[in-house]
Amino acid sequence: xxxxxxxxxxxxxxxxxxxxxxxxxxxxxxxxxxxxxxxxxxxxxxxxxxxxxxxxxxxxxxxxxxxxxxxxxxxxxxxxxxxxxxxxxxxxxxxxxxxxxxxxxxxxxxxxxxxxxxxxxxxxxxxxxxxxxxxxxxxxxxxxxxxxxxxxxxxxxxxxxxxxxxxxxxxxxxxxxxxxxxxxxxxxxxxxxxxxxxxxxxxxxxxxxxxxxxxxxxxxxxxxxxxxxxxxxxxxxxxxxxxxxxxxxxxxxxxxxxxxxxxxxxxxxxxxxxxxxxxxxxxxxxxxxxxxxxxxxxxxxxxxxxxxxxxxxxxxxxxxxxxxxxxxxxxxxxxxxxxxxxxxxxxxxxxxxxxxxxxxxxxxxxxxxxxxxxxxx
Amino acid sequence: xxxxxxxxxxxxxxxxxxxxxxxxxxxxxxxxxxxxxxxxxxxxxxxxxxxxxxxxxxxxxxxxxxxxxxxxxxxxxxxxxxxxxxxxxxxxxxxxxxxxxxxxxxxxxxxxxxxxxxxxxxxxxxxxxxxxxxxxxxxxxxxxxxxxxxxxxxxxxxxxxxxxxxxxxxxxxxxxxxxxxxxxxxxxxxxxxxxxxxxxxxxxxxxxxxxxxxxxxxxxxxxxxxxxxxxxxxxxxxxxxxxxxxxxxxxxxxxxxxxxxxxxxxxxxxxxxxxxxxxxxxxxxxxxxxxxxxxxxxxxxxxxxxxxxxxxxxxxxxxxxxxxxxxxxxxxxxxxxxxxxxxxxxxxxxxxxxxxxxxxxxxxxxxxxx
Numbered sequence: 001x002x003x004x005x006x007x008x009x010x011x012x013x014x015x016x017x018x019x020x021x022x023x024x025x026x027x028x029x030x031x032x033x034x035x036x037x038x039x040x041x042x043x044x045x046x047x048x049x050x051x052x053x054x055x056x057x058x059x060x061x062x063x064x065x066x067x068x069x070x071x072x073x074x075x076x077x078x079x080x081x082x083x084x085x086x087x088x089x090x091x092x093x094x095x096x097x098x099x100x101x102x103x104x105x106x107x108x109x110x111x112x113x114x115x116x117x118x119x120x121x122x123x124x125x126x127x128x129x130x131x132x133x134x135x136x137x138x139x140x141x142x143x144x145x146x147x148x149x150x151x152x153x154x155x156x157x158x159x160x161x162x163x164x165x166x167x168x169x170x171x172x173x174x175x176x177x178x179x180x181x182x183x184x185x186x187x188x189x190x191x192x193x194x195x196x197x198x199x200x201x202x203x204x205x206x207x208x209x210x211x212x213x214x215x216x217x218x219x220x221x222x223x224x225x226x227x228x229x230x231x232x233x234x235x236x237x238x239x240x241x242x243x244x245x246x247x248x249x250x251x252x253x254x255x256x257x258x259x260x261x262x263x264x265x266x267x268x269x270x271x272x273x274x275x276x277x278x279x280x281x282x283x284x285x286x287x288x289x290x291x292x293x294x295x296x297x298x299x300x301x302x303x304x305x306x307x308x309x310x311x312x313x314x315x316x317x318x319x320x321x322x323x324x325x326x327x328x329x330x331x332x333x334x335x336x337x338x339x340x341x342x343x344x345x346x347x348x349x350x351x352x353x354x355x356x357x358x359x360x361x362x363x364x365x366x367x368x369x370x371x372x373x374x375x376x377x
Numbered sequence: 378x379x380x381x382x383x384x385x386x387x388x389x390x391x392x393x394x395x396x397x398x399x400x401x402x403x404x405x406x407x408x409x410x411x412x413x414x415x416x417x418x419x420x421x422x423x424x425x426x427x428x429x430x431x432x433x434x435x436x437x438x439x440x441x442x443x444x445x446x447x448x449x450x451x452x453x454x455x456x457x458x459x460x461x462x463x464x465x466x467x468x469x470x471x472x473x474x475x476x477x478x479x480x481x482x483x484x485x486x487x488x489x490x491x492x493x494x495x496x497x498x499x500x501x502x503x504x505x506x507x508x509x510x511x512x513x514x515x516x517x518x519x520x521x522x523x524x525x526x527x528x529x530x531x532x533x534x535x536x537x538x539x540x541x542x543x544x545x546x547x548x549x550x551x552x553x554x555x556x557x558x559x560x561x562x563x564x565x566x567x568x569x570x571x572x573x574x575x576x577x578x579x580x581x582x583x584x585x586x587x588x589x590x591x592x593x594x595x596x597x598x599x600x601x602x603x604x605x606x607x608x609x610x611x612x613x614x615x616x617x618x619x620x621x622x623x624x625x626x627x628x629x630x631x632x633x634x635x636x637x638x639x640x641x642x643x644x645x646x647x648x649x650x651x652x653x654x655x656x657x658x659x660x661x662x663x664x665x666x667x668x669x670x671x672x673x674x675x676x677x678x679x680x681x682x683x684x685x686x687x688x689x690x691x692x693x694x695x696x697x698x699x700x701x702x703x704x705x706x707x708x709x710x711x712x713x714x715x716x717x718x719x720x721x722x723x724x725x726x727x728x729x730x731x732x733x734x735x736x737x738x739x740x741x742x743x744x745x746x747x
Contacts, residue, residue, distance in 0.1 A: 030662040038669055045676045049687045052420075052504045056685055084685075098543065099713050101705060104683075116536055124539030132545030133708040135553050136420045137683050143511070146538050153536065164521035165441070166491040167514050172467060174500025182503045194668065202661045210580075289660040290573050291398045297565055298406045301668075306414050311681060313505040315424045315452070315473070321417045335470060338501040349469045 013221050017229035024203075025233055031199055035241040039191045040248060046187045047253045052179045052311075054140040059083040060106035062094040067114030069156070073126070074109060076152045082144045098131055105130035105141040107149075117156065173258075173342040184255050185337035186310025188245045189330045190301070192268065195238045196275025197282070197300035198293070204230060204283035205292035227368075231276045238275070242268040249341070259340035263350065267336050270354045274329035275300075277364030284368050304330040310338075327363070332356045385592055385600040389574065393604040407562055407612045411619050415555035422508045424452040428463045428472040431456070435483020437492070444516050445476065450509060467499055474498055474509050489528060544712040552626045556711050557680050559616035560703040563609050563639075564646050564674075568667045571605030571650030576663035594743040598735065602647045609643040620711070629714035638706045638724060645699040645727040648734025655741040674698040679705075699727045 025031050063074045078085045086103060088094055094106035108127040116125045128145040130138040174181050207213040216226055246264055249255045257264070278300055286292040306312060307321070308330035314322060325331050332353040339346050394400055427445065431438050446454055455472055457463045463475045475497035485492035496513055498506035545552050578584035587597060617635070620626045628635070653670060657663040677684070677691055678700040684692055695701045702723040709715035709723075 028659065028661060030657075030659075030665045033669065034665050038672070041669070041673060045673055049673075049677050049691050050682050051686045052682055054683060054686060058685055099715075100719055101709065101713075104685075121536060123537065125536035127539045127541070129541045129543055132542035132548055133553065133712040134683065135545060135548040135550045138542050138545075138548055142540055142542070146540065149538055163518065164486070164489075164491060164524045165517040166493045167496055167517040168493055169496045169498060169510050171498045171500045171503075171506070174503055177498075177500060177503045177507060179503050182501055198664070198668070199661075202664060206661065286398060288396065288398075289664070290569075290577065291396065291402055293569055293573070293660075293664045294399070294402050294406065294566070297569070298402070298410060302410060302414065306418050311504075312418045312420065313422060313502065315426070316419055316422050316505070317417045321413055324413060325417075335501075339468075339470065342501050343468055346468050 010225070014225055014229050017221060017226065018232050021230055022233045025237065031203075031237070034194055034199055035237050036244065038194065039188075039241055039245045042187045042191060043184055043245060043248050043253060046183045047180045050179070050183055052136075053177070054137055055082055056084050057082060057105070057137065057141050057144060058086065058103045059141065059145070060086045060088050060094045060097050060103045062088050062091045062106055062108045064089065064091065065109050065111045065113040069114040069117050070109045073113070073149070073152050076148055077107065077145075080144065080148050083148075094129070098129060101131070103131075104134065104137050105145060107145050117153075180253065181255050181342060182338060183310065184249045184253060185341050186308065186334050188242060188249070188337060189271070189308060189310065189333045190304050191241055191245060192238055192271060192333070193275055193300050193304040193330055195234060195241055196272050197279040198296040199237075200231065200234050200276050200279030201282040201286070201292040201296045201300075202289055203234075204280060205286050205289045208283070208287040209289055227280065231280065234276060234279075235269075235272050238272045239265065239268060255341055257341055258344040260345055263340050263345045264337070267333065267340065267350060267354065270357050271329060271333040274357050274361035274364055277361045277368065278329070281364045281368045281371075284371050303328045307331065308334045310334045326356075327360055329357050329360045332360075381592060382596050382599060385587075385590075385596065386603045389600050389603045390607065393570070393574075393607070403566070403608060403612070407566065407615055408619070410562055411555060411558055411616050412623070415551050415558055415624065418554045419550040420504060420508070421550055422450050422473075422505050422512070425450050425473045425505070425509050426453045426455060426471065427451055428455045428457050428466045428475040430458070430460065430463050430475070430477045432480045433478050433482040435486075437483040437486040438478045441478065441482075441494070441516070441520060444520065445513070448512060448516060450512050463497070467497060470499065470501070472499075473502060473506055474513070476513075486524065551624050552620075552712065553708070555616070555620045555624050556626060556707050557704055559613055559620060560642065560700060560707055561675065561680060562616060563613040563643070564700055564703075565671060566612050567605045567609035567643060567646045568650045568653075568671060569664060570608045571601070571647050572654040572657070572663040572667050573660055574601055574604050575651065575654040576657050576660045579657075580659050588742075588745055594739050597742050598651065598739045601651060601738075602644070602735070605647040605650055606640075606643050609646065610639070613639045613643070626711055628711055630710040630716070634715070634717065634720060635707070635710040638703065638710065638720060638727075641724055641727045641731065642699055642703040642706075644731035645734065648731045648738065649699070651738035652734040655738055674700050677701070696726060697730070699730050702727050 061074050061077045063070060074087065077083060086097065091108050094108065097103045098106060106129055110126070113125060126149060128142060130141045132138050171177055207216065242264065246257065246261065250257050279296065282295045282299065283292050286295055307325045307328045314325050314331065317325070336350050336353040339349055429442060431442060445451060455466060457466065466472045467475055477495035477497065479493065482492050494517060496510055498510055500506065542548055575584065578587060621628050649670065650667070653666045654663050657666055677687060677695040678698055684695055684701065687695070705723050706720055709719055
């Protein structure tokens with residue numbers, strides 16, 4: 001009998017605390033802004049601004065030769081949809097444009113170009129210079145510039161000779177290689193990290209800073225109850241935000257959802273465990289909002305951006321950094337989200353990713369508990 | 378008046394450095410972040426795992442596979458016996474690409490017919506898969522040319538292309554990332570520090586004390602720019618030093634030009650921070666405001682993807698972001714030996730942003746004073 005009433009008291013206390021926390025969220029519009037305004041902005045930018053497919057490369061064609069072949073090659077460059085060509089006649093201008101960053105590269109078609117092509121002179125007939133200060137663009141620019149020349153050369157040779165090794169490429173899950181389909185799931189992970197880690201760390205740190213944590217401590221609920229009831233509303237906020245993101249991704253930005261919504265929500269719930277745990281850990285160690293914010297940016301937001309594998313491939317990182325990514329929960333979330341959106345419900349992968357996220361979460365919570373006894377120092 | 382200003386600046390510095398945790402964080406975090414992120418962020422592909430389904434027993438498929446195994450970007454080759462096995466590996470993201478050689482590969486090579494190689498890419502890792510496919514295409518092309526030369530089909534030499542990458546001849550991705558981080562991390566830290574310095578006082582109620590003090594609005598704003606500027610200069614210089622001495626990035630311009638640009642950039646960032654905090658009542662609002670402002674700024678700045686890829690109206694919006702201009706200046710100063718003439722077109726927008734935001738913040742404070 002008394003046991004039942006104890007449980008009832010516990011539940012009522014938790015409900016009251018959760019309600020207090022929810023009212024606080026609703027009272028300060030900034031947390032709602034993070035949950036409902038930031039996601040559309042982010043998804044929108046990832047859909048339109050961030051594209052790893054390099055098109056419209058600003059490119060100068062330095063035409064020094066006056067022959068028919070030289071003009072024909074210059075025309076081939078101008079006709080390429082990937083290059084936005086600036087025609088010039090002097091390589092010094094090409095250099096100037098490249099140094100000032102107006103173009104990402106230029107090609108020099110020299111005076112003896114016609115002669116070299118007609119007589120099949122081995123060696124360099126043209127010169128391609130790229131702006132190495134932007135390495136990724138430089139690679140693409142070089143590939144396009146060389147490609148145009150090779151295709152032009154084949155066309156000149158008359159009948160196109162088929163290559164001896166014919167490499168055919170098929171892209172699974174994302175046939176048009178649209179980077180937005182890959183990046184939008186990553187954007188969801190960033191939004192969730194902001195809600196789970198940044199927002200939570202601020203909220204708990206605020207209680208410490210204002211001294212209201214001490215007031216809460218003097219009430220009957222245990223530390224665990226206080227913490228859980230603090231986290232629950234953010235858990236709900238995170239799930240609602242995810243749902244919003246998924247709906248927007250599918251209906252506004254036409255990213256197909258091959259897997260099930262249940263899988264998305266399950267993965268998100270599991271991800272929120274380490275994300276909230278990290279926020280809690282930060283605020284317990286920091287106890288003021290300035291430090292908490294810096295720490296959340298440093299350990300939550302930036303890793304979610306750079307170490308989660310959604311833009312930069314984890315396999316390509318140095319071994320030491322790969323180890324560090326093991327405790328970045330966003331890493332598992334991004335890879336699972338990409339799968340659930342583009343491939344379907346691959347539970348063999350999800351099981352492992354969810355297990356890893358729970359492990360990281362357990363790690364964060366246990367460090368927090370070890371550091372947060374109900375004491376006032 | 379100068380004394381008043383001096384005292385309030387001292388107060389700001391003290392309140393910034395009072396807390397040992399924030400001191401440690403302000404120094405330690407940028408160093409760690411620079412080291413970790415600049416080695417992590419690369420768009421090159423290495424250590425890729427490849428699934429191989431080879432149904433050909435002839436010598437040419439072995440030749441081809443040997444070249445793939447020898448390629449620098451490959452870590453491990455997983456040999457599979459069936460298409461189902463390969464599908465499973467790709468579905469579960471165990472491999473980046475699948476390679477399929479059909480039974481007639483060697484026969485086609487011997488007969489002089491085009492021999493086909495199937496490459497299956499994981500579209501979830503679109504960029505890496507494309508880069509890896511490019512590497513494989515090079516292997517295929519090289520083998521193809523060697524075959525043609527062996528059969529005497531093509532001449533030994535034909536007109537080619539001389540390729541040069543200026544400013545960074547070996548295309549070290551780190552040179553790009555670490556220099557960009559010196560602007561990016563500096564901006565984040567400066568913004569948070571600045572926007573919190575007013576918001577914190579408001580939340581704790583001490584801003585009213587500042588307002589009733591003899592300081593006028595310009596003095597309040599000047600003293601509030603100090604903590605952000607200090608943090609920014611410190612972190613910015615620290616990362617520049619790491620770039621030069623840790624990663625060996627050549628600093629080809631006059632370092633003073635870079636420093637002057639950094640100061641200008643910091644003024645524009647501090648101005649933005651003060652403008653944001655003018656709208657905010659609490660620290661939480663200030664931090665979230667900073668995020669809502671900075672994330673779009675980072676995304677359209679050219680740090681992750683080139684600006685020229687974006688729609689035109691976003692390119693116009695990018696002009697309003699000091700980060701975009703600073704990134705261009707940093708690359709120019711580090712790698713392209715830029716002088717004043719090249720820097721100025723990207724410097725005056727920052728100056729303009731600084732003037733507008735700082736005077737806006739002063740006006741807001743002034744309106745509170747009256």
